[in-house]
Amino acid sequence: MKKRPIYIIMILVFLSGYLSLKILSKQESINSNQSNNGDKNMIKKVEKTNKEWKGMLTVEQFHVMRKSGTEKSFSGQYNDHHEKGIYYCAGCDTPLFISETKYDHGSGWPSFSAPFDENYIEYLEDNSLFRRRTEVRCVVCGAHLGHVFDDGPGPTHKHYCINSVSLDFKRAESQPESESNHSEKPNESAKKVTKTENAIFAAGCFWGIEDKFRKTPGVISTEVGYTGGRFKNPTYKQVCTDKTGHAEAVKMTFNPAMISYEELLKVFFSIHDPTQLNRQGPDIGRQYRSAIFYYNDEQKMAAEKIIKELESTPRLGKSIATEIAPASKFNKAEEYHQQYYEKRKTDSNGQCGTDNCLI
Numbered sequence: 001m002k003k004r005p006i007y008i009i010m011i012l013v014f015l016s017g018y019l020s021l022k023i024l025s026k027q028e029s030i031n032s033n034q035s036n037n038g039d040k041n042m043i044k045k046v047e048k049t050n051k052e053w054k055g056m057l058t059v060e061q062f063h064v065m066r067k068s069g070t071e072k073s074f075s076g077q078y079n080d081h082h083e084k085g086i087y088y089c090a091g092c093d094t095p096l097f098i099s100e101t102k103y104d105h106g107s108g109w110p111s112f113s114a115p116f117d118e119n120y121i122e123y124l125e126d127n128s129l130f131r132r133r134t135e136v137r138c139v140v141c142g143a144h145l146g147h148v149f150d151d152g153p154g155p156t157h158k159h160y161c162i163n164s165v166s167l168d169f170k171r172a173e174s175q176p177e178s179e180s181n182h183s184e185k186p187n188e189s190a191k192k193v194t195k196t197e198n199a200i201f202a203a204g205c206f207w208g209i210e211d212k213f214r215k216t217p218g219v220i221s222t223e224v225g226y227t228g229g230r231f232k233n234p235t236y237k238q239v240c241t242d243k244t245g246h247a248e249a250v251k252m253t254f255n256p257a258m259i260s261y262e263e264l265l266k267v268f269f270s271i272h273d274p275t276q277l278n279r280q281g282p283d284i285g286r287q288y289r290s291a292i293f294y295y296n297d298e299q300k301m302a303a304e305k306i307i308k309e310l311e312s313t314p315r316l317g318k319s320i321a322t323e324i325a326p327a328s329k330f331n332k333a334e335e336y337h338q339q340y341y342e343k344r345k346t347d348s349n350g351q352c353g354t355d356n357c358l359i
């Protein structure tokens with residue numbers, strides 16, 4: 001386990017203060033959005049008799065969705081499911097959650113940090129099982145979906161714990177049907193899903209950095225690779241010699257409607273030590289340098305701004321070593337490096353270390 005120097009702690013304290021202010025203002029805007037267009041009564045409801053529901057749902061779906069049952073943990077088809085797309089209500093086809101907000105909570109049921117659209121979710125107090133919980137239902141057909149808790153990841157900190165059988169997944173290329181009989185809103189929201197941006201960061205061993213970004217809501221996809229060097233199409237072994245000029249880096253596609261580039265930068269600075277020059281803990285060499293590879297002037301300015309702010313942090317005592325450079329050719333790393341921790345079902349907490357550069 002790496003020891004975190006005191007200045008990392010100082011940076012984290014600075015960022016947590018900064019982020020909480022930002023999250024507060026974001027939450028206010030979410031709340032105001034909800035109150036502005038949150039008229040759930042405007043949505044056309046789907047109403048059926050129990051007999052009709054039984055005719056179209058499986059026995060388990062009827063038990064969960066119409067009788068507020070719960071599927072067995074770790075049994076549902078969407079618990080360990082990582083494809084990109086939209087999760088619809090299995091009863092009425094309303095889009096309820098998107099893969100960008102899905103994360104692994106470890107509870108055994110699909111977990112999301114936010115709904116696709118607050119207007120399609122209904123919240124009810126549930127005092128069964130001798131505890132107070134908040135039940136989550138589909139507004140359109142009234143199907144029981146699961147519960148929401150306050151132990152999810154930022155920025156919402158919500159944990160929507162949802163039964164797989166209540167959901168029907170469609171891959172990202174599938175758009176909601178234009179002839180949807182609920183309203184036009186799902187189409188509008190789906191368009192937002194497809195508007196994405198890219199970012200590239202280098203912060204030492206790319207295994208752990210990719211893992212942390214993959215767990216960040218709003219990050220749609222990631223890949224690890226080599227960039228910022230001179231050689232064409234370098235291999236891992238060549239990059240490890242520190243002679244190609246490449247940095248181990250993570251390229252990601254993110255949804256700016258979910259997470260801003262500025263917020264990604266804050267994640268970046270909170271998961272490594274940007275004051276170390278050409279190394280990261282036990283990993284030494286320019287291939288482990290801290291770097292931001294920007295795609296446009298906005299990203300460049302945002303990077304310069306946050307570095308300036310970090311350097312003005314009282315008692316930081318060190319300058320930020322992070323390089324800011326234009327994005328250039330990104331060579332995808334060998335397949336066994338991709339989603340390294342996910343494939344091995346391990347966590348990246350401080351475990352990226354000496355054995356990752358094998359020559």
Ligand SMILES: [Zn+2]
Nearest residue numbers: 089092138141
């Ligand atoms: Zn529904």
